[in-house]
Amino acid sequence: MTLSRRKFREALFDIQLAGPATLAMLVLIFVPAFFVGVLSFTDYLFGAATFNWVGFDNYLTLFGDETGRRAVINTLIYVAVVMPTSIVLSLAAAVGVHSVSGWSMGTANVLRTAYFMPVVATLVAMATVWQMLLHPSLGLVNQALGMINISGLQWLSDRGLVLYTLAGIGVWETVGYNMVLFMAGLVAIPKHLYDAAKIDGANHGWERFWIVTWPMLGPTTLFVLVVTATKSFRVFETVATLTNGGPGFSSDVLVFAMYREGFVYFKAGYSGAITMVFFFFVLALTLTQLRIVEKKVHYR
């Protein structure tokens, strides 16, 4: 009797702790997401009194229509560039800064702060800085290139280039955060494993990297992968401030299309369909990564 009452009290306490957040998540995320899902099968316009069921029409438009397909493909290209580049660069930076901290903590802290700057800076404000840097004639980038006799590029208005320019900014934006994550992973690697590797014949830094560092960073890498993937799927600020998806939809991406269709053209149904596709991409990517990689990174 007393036991079950105690259990009940404990359960009540658990609910008190987890309840509010769970409730907020249900009300603010799951319920709206469900309605967005429902909307995506309608031709509902914001403010309209009625709507019609249109089945999969919105989805067919997104994948069949040239503009819609562009947004999907651009997003995938953007993720495919930003994710690996950011991870390789941030890992290299983390290993570098970590070994600098071995002989000079001060220098390492300065470097860490410098790398972390883009993470804390407001991206919209930073985008303005990028716009100035990348200005075809006045921008610092093209002027610097001019000094070594390379003709400048139309970074933000060349249809073939603009997406990669944005990807470059995306890398710049995520490297610092990923580096901090990797550095936390590096600190957690037991020193004695490096000692053992040295004794076992790993004379070169690279050998020790492959024997100890890389495998031991497995869980961190998985986390960084998931975080970077979702972050780059969500690319929006740079597109909205620098290119507006242009020129000619050549830098249009899913979230920007979602915003444009929903909040500029008020096409709630179509925008909902984009949201669902976006959601599905992120979910699929995250699940695959967790499924495939998780087994290989936690050595049990």
Next chain:
Amino acid sequence: MIQIDKLGKFFNKNEVLKDVSLTMPEGSFTALLGPSGCGKSTTLRIIAGLEQPTTGLVKINNRNVTELTAAERNIAMVFQSYALYPHMTVQENIILPLSMRSMTRLQRMPILDRLLPSARAQAAKNVAKANEIAEMLEISALLDRKPSELSGGQMQRVAVGRALVRDPVAFLLDEPLSNLDAKLRTQMRSEIVDLHKRTGRTFVYVTHDQDEAMSMSDRIAVFMHGKIVQVATPRELFSNPATREVAAFVGDRPINMIELDAEGSNLPSPFDGFAIDGKKIPQRIVLGIRPETLEVNKNGTIPAFLERIEYLGSEAMVTFKLDGNITLRVAIDASDELPQPGERINLALKHSAAHLFDVETGNRLNAKLVSRTQPSAVKA
């Protein structure tokens, strides 16, 4: 043979090793013993090549290896935490030092190692060797497991296997047993001694456990505050500790240390039944008396008041209060009838008597205690 010559080591501005010299003959089992922070592990790491000495040399088989990397010295090391690679199976862990040596970087590449015939042949040889070692250490059944699936004792064996697999010139063991439970520790102790006999290699064993050092090694170097204070066989270390600190560190039961004022060869009460036989006796001396060298004896010359008694099974630890507020702990045979607290009892020194140290320097005095009244009881 491993020689270290005048090793000095600074960490930043901290001097952790001062002028440490030691020779470990071929095939010997040397223990580096000392409390934590005494520099014993640093010395081992310098021998291994994991740490560079600030001054001094390391020689292995008469070759100066101070500038060589750990791998080039071909020594094996067993770590306190075992340091197994968690992402590799037991077999891969044991093979790694072999493949790092016997295969080129190209042959070790992830896919090429399956394609190149030379790599496959060498890999097969390595696997055979690892399996052989595993069989010897009775861990064949564990070969496919990951370290996280092993118990402490099993991990210890794998670590030993990894050390053993490539026939190193010396084995360095850094507190290899301190993470094991007491029972397993005793068992692994004898296994390591067996291993030493079987391989005939030079073993250097770092420990803070004097029990381990005494029971396993044939020579012990005692470290205190970054210096070697004594190098001796276990027996010698016990019977002739070089300093007060060594005497306090060595031995199962804590030694009684009694500071006294000596007048020439005379000692004050309650030790006035003894005289000091030796030259140049300073005024302040320390008498080091092991609890097991005292006995209850009605002819004894040390009058004592029994304060407390702790029964420990085969023996009992008895705390006596002596004149001059001196506390003396005595181990007595518990099979006889035990005296009771509050009794006044006479104590006698059983054998090999007491150690004498200089209070000022802590060094052993070249002197011994002799009995005035019962010369037969004391044989120093």
